[in-house]
Amino acid sequence: MAACSSGGLRRLLPRAFMLALSLLLLLQLLVSMIVQRTSTGPGEQPVFTVINIKGAARPGESPRPAAVSTARRVVRALENGPAALWAEEESARVGAYEEENELSSHQVTDRELVLQPWASGQPSFSAEVHRLTQLITTPEVNCSRWLGSDGSWPVEEGLETLCMNYWTRANTCVAYSFSLDRKDAVFLDSMLSIGCEVHRFDPSRQLRQSGDYGLGSIQHHQAWLDWRRPRGHPHRGRLGSVPRRLVDIMDSLGHRTVDVLRANLESAEWRVLESWIEDGTLRKINQLTLTVHLQWAGFEVGGAEVEVVRFWYSVLSALHKSGFRLAHSAYGHGHAVLGHELPDTHSSYSLSWVRTSKQL
Numbered sequence: 001m002a003a004c005s006s007g008g009l010r011r012l013l014p015r016a017f018m019l020a021l022s023l024l025l026l027l028q029l030l031v032s033m034i035v036q037r038t039s040t041g042p043g044e045q046p047v048f049t050v051i052n053i054k055g056a057a058r059p060g061e062s063p064r065p066a067a068v069s070t071a072r073r074v075v076r077a078l079e080n081g082p083a084a085l086w087a088e089e090e091s092a093r094v095g096a097y098e099e100e101n102e103l104s105s106h107q108v109t110d111r112e113l114v115l116q117p118w119a120s121g122q123p124s125f126s127a128e129v130h131r132l133t134q135l136i137t138t139p140e141v142n143c144s145r146w147l148g149s150d151g152s153w154p155v156e157e158g159l160e161t162l163c164m165n166y167w168t169r170a171n172t173c174v175a176y177s178f179s180l181d182r183k184d185a186v187f188l189d190s191m192l193s194i195g196c197e198v199h200r201f202d203p204s205r206q207l208r209q210s211g212d213y214g215l216g217s218i219q220h221h222q223a224w225l226d227w228r229r230p231r232g233h234p235h236r237g238r239l240g241s242v243p244r245r246l247v248d249i250m251d252s253l254g255h256r257t258v259d260v261l262r263a264n265l266e267s268a269e270w271r272v273l274e275s276w277i278e279d280g281t282l283r284k285i286n287q288l289t290l291t292v293h294l295q296w297a298g299f300e301v302g303g304a305e306v307e308v309v310r311f312w313y314s315v316l317s318a319l320h321k322s323g324f325r326l327a328h329s330a331y332g333h334g335h336a337v338l339g340h341e342l343p344d345t346h347s348s349y350s351l352s353w354v355r356t357s358k359q360l
Contacts, residue, residue, distance in 0.1 A: 227275035
C-alpha cells in the first residue's frame with residue numbers, strides 16, 4: 001500500500017512542478033506588463049514593455065487592431081506549454097523595440113532653435129529692440145533686377161516685386177501665398193507672369209474662383225498654416241480645412257521645394273518660423289516674403305518682454321544661418337513694440353529674403 005502511494009506521488013510530482021512553473025511564468029508576464037523593466041548592467045540588452053492604446057496609429061498609418069488580450073495569451077501558453085509563453089512575450093518585446101526605433105527615425109532631423117546671447121551681455125529691453133530693429137531694416141544683398149507684376153524687369157524695388165539676381169528656376173516654379181488680408185493680388189500676378197504654379201491658401205469660406213490669366217490659373221485651398229505636429233497625416237492631393245504644417249501641405253501637393261512663399265500670418269509667424277527651422281522645412285524655400293508683427297508676443301510665445309524680443313531675434317538669425325539674406329524691408333503702421341511706444345521703431349515690418357546659399 002505504501003509502495004502504491006509512493007509511486008502515485010512520484011507520478012504527480014512532475015505535473016505539480018509543471019503547474020507551478022506555468023503559474024510562475026504567468027505571474028512574471030503579468031508583472032512585466034505593469035512594471036516597466038530596464039537593464040541594470042552595461043552589458044545587458046534593453047527590455048521593453050508593450051503598451052497598447054486601442055485605436056492609436058502613427059501618422060500615415062491605418063489604425064491597428066487591439067493587441068491580443070492577456071487572458072487569451074495565457075490560455076494559449078498554458079495549452080502549448082511554457083515555451084510558447086516565452087515566445088509570445090519575446091515577440092511582443094521585439095515589436096515594441098522596432099516601433100520605438102521607427103518613431104525615433106522620424107525625429108532625427110529635428111533641431112532646436114538656438115537662442116542668441118543677450119545684445120548687451122545682460123537682459124536689456126532697449127538693447128534687444130535696437131538689435132532686432134537693425135536686423136530687419138538693413139538689407140544684406142544688393143538686388144539689381146526686380147520682376148514686375150507684368151513680367152517685365154528691371155522695375156523699381158518693392159514689396160510685391162521679385163528679386164531675380166538669385167533666381168535659379170529655368171522652366172517651372174512653385175509659389176505659395178498665405179494671406180488673410182487678401183492684399184496679395186500683385187504677388188499672384190507676378191508669379192503667374194513667369195509661369196509659376198501658384199497656390200493661394202485662405203481658411204475663410206470666401207474663396208475666389210480660379211481665374212484664367214493666360215499663363216495659368218491660381219489654385220485656391222481652404223487651408224492654413226500650423227506649427228504643431230498633426231495627429232494624422234493628410235492624403236496626397238487633399239488638404240481639407242484643418243490647419244497643417246508647411247511640410248505636410250507640400251507633401252500633400254507633391255512639392256519638394258517652394259520657390260517663392262508670401263505670408264501674412266497675423267502674429268503666428270514666430271512659431272511657424274520656429275517650426276520650419278526645427279523640422280528642416282526652411283531649407284525647402286528659396287525666396288520668402290513675410291510680415292512680422294511686434295505689437296504683441298504672438299501666438300504661444302511667452303516669457304518676459306526682453307526674452308520675447310530675444311526669441312524674435314533668434315528666429316530671424318536662424319534664417320540668416322539657413323542662407324537667407326534680407327533684400328527688402330518696409331515698415332507698417334504704429335510704433336508700439338510689446339505695448340511700448342518707441343522712437344524709430346514700428347509695430348510691423350514686411351520683409352523679403354532671398355536664398356543665397358544653403359547652410360543650416
